[in-house]
Each structure stands twice: as structure tokens, then as C-alpha cells.
Amino acid sequence: MAMCKSHGQDSSYFIGWQEYEKNPYDPIQNPSGIIQMGLAENQVLVSFMAEIRRKKVKFDPKNLVLTAGSTSANETLIFCLAEPGEALLIPTPYYPGFDRDLKWRTGAEIVPIHCYSSNNFRITESALEEAYEQAQKLNLTVKGVFITNPSNPLGTTMSHDELNILITFAMAKNIHIVSDEIYAGTVFDSPKFISIMEALIDRKLEKSKMWNQVHIVSSLSKDLGLPGFRIGMIYSNNETLIAAATKMSSFGLISSQTQYLLSKILGDRKFIKRYIKENKKQLIHRREMLASGLANSGIKCLESNAGLFCFIDMRDLLKSNTFEAEMELWKKIISDVGLNVSPGSSCHCSEPGWFRVCFANMSKETLDLAMQRISNFVNSEGNLLPNFQQQPPLVAATGSRRIRTIANWVVKLSSGEGRTDR
Incomplete structure (x- = not known):
């Protein structure tokens, strides 16, 4: 783990913080302790994090580090956890974007855990072991598993069983888990979101070594629709990591004006509860619009319950079961259909023919137009390949309602794949 002994923090300004941490005031436990008057606490943020997670997890403000967005949070975490080449x-x-955020400046490497549509891209014990063995073959030291929960691009939440498999694996290998939970507030349907911290608590691992080897990245970009505010968060019970991340965060601070506005927004508990409720309602509605529009064209999407997007299966429209054919179809959809589509291969999908579709970044009228363009395109394509007709059926879900469809297809309507706001 990264250590930093000299960071310009030997001034009285920072020494005051250190003395406070050694002897913090508490009205009951330590009434003669030092009262913190030099630092804005993160109470409102940890309260919001707990609210999003149905108060199943209690967060400690002192274990929270603020960064200028989740991109900075992820990079900072990797700097703290891994050496170049690990x-x-x-x-x-x-x-x-993880290929950029986690690798470019840190020098860390990414080894994929290959997941497949046969089980809706769920993590398995065998997939974890295969990835670990692959890293060993490449002479790479594995420092941890990095997950996104809810998933981008799948729009799904990880099950309790998956999280338990992951925790058991990490404990056996003595490695870390980083859980990017920036879409936690976008869960709009069952099953409910389970934070990695909640899974640890359920297994009563608070006193274990693993408690200090699990770290969460969070953000307000998706939960509150504030990507321009650039507010990211690192949460960890590991004091050494938090100390290192705090020092590194000084290179990407959040402005005082942003922090002031944030405290006002999060301090309005009634507004936050209304916003979360209305946001979920709107996401369900948009998800249903997309799913029903695709179903009308005979298109299936992976069943999802979170996020601002769907993962859709276009394998029947490929000329061959290759990533080259996927790229050919992708170019056709952009140039001929007029939809900004991103192929699954850009997300390192292990199977050709999958695409991500965003449904929350446009008006109803624009989404309707996109569905009409898709319908026209599908109707013009009469060359479905018979060898792909054997693909297992997927479900296009509209909320709790499931629609059986015939063809396999996908699109991703997003206009910001190269941006850092994800």
C-alpha cells in the first residue's frame, strides 16, 4: 500500500488536524478533548450514503475522503493499493474509462474476469480463479478485485451470492476489493441494492482483516444528477489508506463554493427523500419506454434494475460471430441509422454483438424518435443468420412486467462515452 511521509503537511494547519484526531472532543466520552473548528465534517455526505443504502450500513465521517469526481477517486485508490505493474x-x-482511470498514470494492469450471457454476466467462482491464474501466467501480482455495483454497462445489481463469492475469494487470496457504487442511487426495481459493506456486516466480518481491505467509491454525479459538480468519495475502514488518500486528494480538491452548495442540498432531508423517490419513478418510466419500444421491433435487452442504460443483444444481426462483424454493425448504426451506439467490445464484453443503450439522457420525444429509427432499421434487415437462432431467450423487462421477444438486438444511445462523467 502506498505510503507518503512528506507531503507538505508538517505545517501547523495540518498538525492541528492530527492533534484533533488523537484527542477528539465527545460530550460524554471525552468532554475535555479538542473541538474541531478547522475542518468541515462530512456528516451530510455519510448520512446521504446511508440513506441510499437503506441505512443498512453506518458510515463514519473520518473514513471518508472527498475527491474531484469518481474518476479521481478511483485513480487515487489504485495509487494507494498497487505499484506499477501490479x-x-x-x-x-x-x-x-477504467482503462484510462486505473492504468494510465498508476501503471497498474487490468486482468479481465470473463463473464457470459449464459448466466446474465454474473460473477462465478471459476471465473475469478481463471482470471487469477491468468494474472499469474503473466507474472502479475494481483492486488485486488475491482467491481462496479450497480454495473455499468449492464444496469444490474450484484446478488448476495455473488458478493459472498467475491468476499470468500478475496479472503482466500488476501487481496483487496474496490466497489465502485456510483450508481447506487439509481436502483429503480427489485432486487434491492446490496453494498459490499452490507455483505461484510451480514457475514459478521467487522473484526476481520477483510474489513480493512474493502473500499467503496461513491459520487453524486448519478445519484443526484450533478456530474458538473465533480464530487467523488472514497470510503474505507483502512486508516493507512485513508491517510494516504487524504494527502493525495489535495491535488484535486472540491471548491468551497461547491461544498457550500452541496451542504445545503444534502441538508434538506425532505428534498432528498422526494428527489430519490421521483428519480426512481422517472427511471422506471424511461426503462419501460425503451424496453417496450425495443420489444415492438423484436429486440431483447438484458433484464436490468438500475442505472441509466440497458445492455442489448444484437447477435442475430451480425454477419459472423466476431468482433469485426460487431464493429461493422456499429458503424452502420451510427452512419445509416443515426444513433450514437457503443459496441460491447469497447466495454471488453467477452461476446460479440452486445451494446449499451442509455435512456435517461434525452427527452421523451427524442427517445420515441430513436425507437422509430431502430424499428425502421430492423424492418430493413432481413438477413438474420440461422446459426444464431439457438441463442437462449432473454427478457425485455418493463419494470416488474416481462415481455418475451423474438429477435436478439442492441443499441446504446449515449453521447458521452469519452467523457469522465460516465
């Missing part, structure tokens, strides 16, 4: 295991498909 590796992280990441389930596929995953957000393409």
Missing part, C-alpha cells in the same frame, strides 16, 4: 481483476463487461 494487477486488478475486473469483471467483464466494464466501463471503458
